[in-house]
Amino acid sequence: MSVTQPNANSSVERKILITDCADAHGLIAKITGVCFAHELNIVKNSEFVDNAQGRFFMRTELEGSFDDASLLNDLSSVLPEQNHMQLVGAERKRVVVLVTKEAHCLGDLLMKSYYGGLDVDIAAVVGNYPNLAELAAKFAIPFHFVSHEGLDRLSHEQALLEVIKPYEADYLVLAKYMRVLTPDFVAQYPNRIINIHHSFLPAFIGAGPYRQAWERGVKIIGATAHFVNNCLDEGPIIKQDVIPVDHNYSAQEMARAGRDVEKSVLSKALQLVLNDQVIVYGNRTIVF
């Protein structure tokens, strides 16, 4: 808990401690006890126990002056074996955005980071079509056109990686990037690739979800932001949202109406990830 205002004192650092381990007696007491011994204030503490699996998760926002090594060392001495601990600094993160032709998601990310609605450093935009180069240019973000034309999937992904790697991105954001990534590519960024799928997953997996939704005659459509794993549209879900539709909507009008949900779900999910509020747990997420 904090008796100093966040950032009231410029010498005060803020870091986030993520704990993920087998459940045991007294974990909250032990972990917060160590933090107290290190004279760190807890600004916010969120915990969750999966009783079915006996697993413990905690996110602790700390303020003070940190000796990371000694803190983590003291913490591991009170935690069960095979725990996962992470002490994350508060500096803003860097992403590379992958796109194809549609502008609405990229546009929203660029605009929000421009006016401060999203705390992120967009290092570059990479498109398998050139269409969005102009949009990236408006915000002085480097755009790389990496065509898939005439390349097999692996060669194209190789070309992508050569462009993306140097930016040392914390996360890749698929902002309506319309190609499926191979397991090899995904393995380079485990739980670090965020995709927006234009349906309320798991409904309408795969191509043409709005067409599928129209044919099924649903009364609500949605969008899903998720981490990408090896199975198409099956990674851990971060955020979902929906809007009502009715018989007046053609598949095209559903797609148009859906764009607003897609962009808002993607940027909200990204913000949660950037804030280190999301813990991946099997194929699910804990969002603190």
Next chain:
Amino acid sequence: MSVTQPNANSSVERKILITDCADAHGLIAKITGVCFAHELNIVKNSEFVDNAQGRFFMRTELEGSFDDASLLNDLSSVLPEQNHMQLVGAERKRVVVLVTKEAHCLGDLLMKSYYGGLDVDIAAVVGNYPNLAELAAKFAIPFHFVSHEGLDRLSHEQALLEVIKPYEADYLVLAKYMRVLTPDFVAQYPNRIINIHHSFLPAFIGAGPYRQAWERGVKIIGATAHFVNNCLDEGPIIKQDVIPVDHNYSAQEMARAGRDVEKSVLSKALQLVLNDQVIVYGNRTIVF
């Protein structure tokens, strides 16, 4: 359009004209022209054209004194061949409710019809378990226990029909009735059986949707009210609604939270149907 208040004049009848035919020039003018010639006021008029399929739909709420035969005759003379016309009176409709063990949907229907929140005459409740007999009795609604124990599907449905038929219900409502109906049974009530499915269809078709939703880690759950056709959970959707969930919800807690959505979606869908606001069109509905 109405210059008299609805029901201001006790001698004034109100009926609803549903038109469903091939699209053609001047249909609104011709249909409303005939109504005008019959000195009928249009209280409310809603129309929809499916341009892709060239099909025209209109719902017209009429007030005045009706000569049904002559009105329908004059209308058919201005409509294309093979039109479907329906002139429905405003009298309240009669339903039979099928249940298994869960009380929340039946309870909401009984309570709403009791205090006037739902304009319906619940003629009877039929359960394949006896559990809800007491609840029906509170509202003095006949309850029939038709066990499926020791009966094959057809014999059980035969037994159901013997109980249900005499009530001459306009609609059957499946209020968490947990058995699949055969095509033969459904054929007895074409587009007249309304089911509540405890998921946001087409996600999580079939059994244990909340378990499926929990395993998939969705952030939103929902319920879907639809007409029953021959394919499980695939009939025309009338109404859907959703609620947010998070990692704190176990499958059981999702199921509990979902009950409120299920009951509210079912009773809203039923009200729309009772108001003759729902037109089934292929596997979709037009909700005026």
Next chain:
Amino acid sequence: MSVTQPNANSSVERKILITDCADAHGLIAKITGVCFAHELNIVKNSEFVDNAQGRFFMRTELEGSFDDASLLNDLSSVLPEQNHMQLVGAERKRVVVLVTKEAHCLGDLLMKSYYGGLDVDIAAVVGNYPNLAELAAKFAIPFHFVSHEGLDRLSHEQALLEVIKPYEADYLVLAKYMRVLTPDFVAQYPNRIINIHHSFLPAFIGAGPYRQAWERGVKIIGATAHFVNNCLDEGPIIKQDVIPVDHNYSAQEMARAGRDVEKSVLSKALQLVLNDQVIVYGNRTIVF
């Protein structure tokens, strides 16, 4: 954190510790440390710090065998002066419901407690009109008709209290009770009277909110559940929800559509209070 399933062991008790005190260093560590020393498992822990006011709040769900006096004694020794601590048992709570003429909120409370959708013991229903006696009788709940006719406000409230007091209710629920309570009456149940107001407060305070909403031409209407304090419609808000409306809605149709929101907001708010998830803080609530 719990390594035993909740209620897995019948000898295990569950209690909830609510802490509300001035913020200070190490509070989470100290409080959870005391719980650990008492060999109590933390099933769930939620905390909030109001940095602006330097106030600390925590809700701790504990499992184990309790020595209440010694636990509270040990806790107070680690907390700042003038702390508020509460150790609440998990037994279901008792409420008395006040009504006037409208059945939908009372009906939903009765139905939900009947089928287990709400963990509450409805001890009695008290109405200033006799209209809802029949409804209470269906569920074998005592109904008391306490007319206000010919009584001044104080005499009427005196008569109410004589009926209500013996039930020793934890909370009073105003389920569309349409009379304003005096400060003297409210003082008898500080932060223990829950009211449902049929608008999205603070919009449309006072009488006829749906008429006001219609006249203002709003596109969304709502309902608000709040604790009652001395100012009409101004107590701490527990829960709010809304539904969309449009130009087709008359004030009467808004009122009818609003009933579903009113009843669902009231029962959700009540469930939160019954779970000891709501802490009143000035004129606001913290909902853990």
Next chain:
Amino acid sequence: MSVTQPNANSSVERKILITDCADAHGLIAKITGVCFAHELNIVKNSEFVDNAQGRFFMRTELEGSFDDASLLNDLSSVLPEQNHMQLVGAERKRVVVLVTKEAHCLGDLLMKSYYGGLDVDIAAVVGNYPNLAELAAKFAIPFHFVSHEGLDRLSHEQALLEVIKPYEADYLVLAKYMRVLTPDFVAQYPNRIINIHHSFLPAFIGAGPYRQAWERGVKIIGATAHFVNNCLDEGPIIKQDVIPVDHNYSAQEMARAGRDVEKSVLSKALQLVLNDQVIVYGNRTIVF
């Protein structure tokens, strides 16, 4: 109704007929009859009757080749006296956007019109601060800085009008323009000025709505897009939307979360107005 696809035939024009008159018998039949006689297809027809006031409203989307004068003449011969008829072409409309310092609403309008998410021609941006000049420049939209410093209200508005008038805008959009306009200014653009207010009106009228919302402890915040009339925050409401908040939100965090609702409500309201779907009726709107 249309038997040709919209725009299937390039020689086909599309126009929208708005009718607003005293209610009378046979209006739909007469109006659609005239359209039929002019060989105009009705693509979509929406009508509403205010029975309380005996007023009739209809929006008719027409396709064909138009003789405006003769059509309007024939229509007026079948309508009651003092009717308001409007025949609007489908060409995209022109707006001038007024801003102060906040970028999110302007940014969304610029971005959506850039990628085709909004069918509008943004002719210019006018700010009483220079802050957003750079943003407008990214999209090559003229920006005019018209400071209010050292000017009385009337002189400032005079200066604004001198800049705005030449653009002959169909509508002015106040995208977080933080100054109150005088009745004289508003009178220049009757029902043609659209404002976004950062609260769920009529809650929290005036300044600092998020601060007010935080102090009141609401659980839902919202935004309202409305036409500007002479009373602050009291014009006819076009669109509203809300998002949930909780005790964790400071007033600043509510304001930040609210930005997404503000921008989405404003652009949805603007799209409705641009589509001629909104009819102002007293202090309310009919949204077809």
